[in-house]
Amino acid sequence: VQLVESGGGVVQPGGSLRLSCAASGFIFSKHGMHWVRQLPGKGLEWVASVSFDGSKTDYADSVKGRFTISRDSSKNTLSLQMNSLGAEDTGIYYCAKDLAVAVVSAILDFWGPGTLVAVSS
């Protein structure tokens, strides 16, 4: 299993950024996927999840209405569209694979190395 995030960088407050996660080594279309972030020097915060078929998404209250998780199983890619970014969104963003098949269990058995998002003027 390999997960590799990309798309991080520096963005101004109020700006947008789109993160991607390239997945390989497993049947991507059978597993739910998640984004988890880690603010500087802090713990882990679950951000969003998407079901194996993309039909169901869930979000943390802190990002609801601003972030959109999606997947393209034809390209084995997970995405996170982030709008209206603020300083509180600065951190490392990890994509993670769900252990379960065909359901979302939130047992995160593989993680990417993460991509850094910095919101600063």
Add this chain to the structure above:
Amino acid sequence: DIQMTQSPSSLSASVGDRVTITCQASRDININLNWYQQKPGKAPKLLMYDVSNLAIGVPSRFSGSGSATHFTLTISSLQPEDFATYYCQQHDNLAPVTFGPGTIVDLK
């Protein structure tokens, strides 16, 4: 939301020590509790799921117990590669999934 707490927030231990970390949930989460290990500059790694099931490749010196609101992670004989931060995470309520604040295990 289900709040997760951990104790201690940090501990110092020596190689060979038995180490126990406690995690508490704000309501009954049955056995829907996972543990992750994170080393500095690295992504978290799944250690254990549903309280006591070892993830692939995790050595048997790690064990977990508990149910409902009180859970423990035990390392029976601490090894040099075990110095890290440990997080518990509930997956009883999937929106939102919540993590504990972490326990840092460092060298005495």
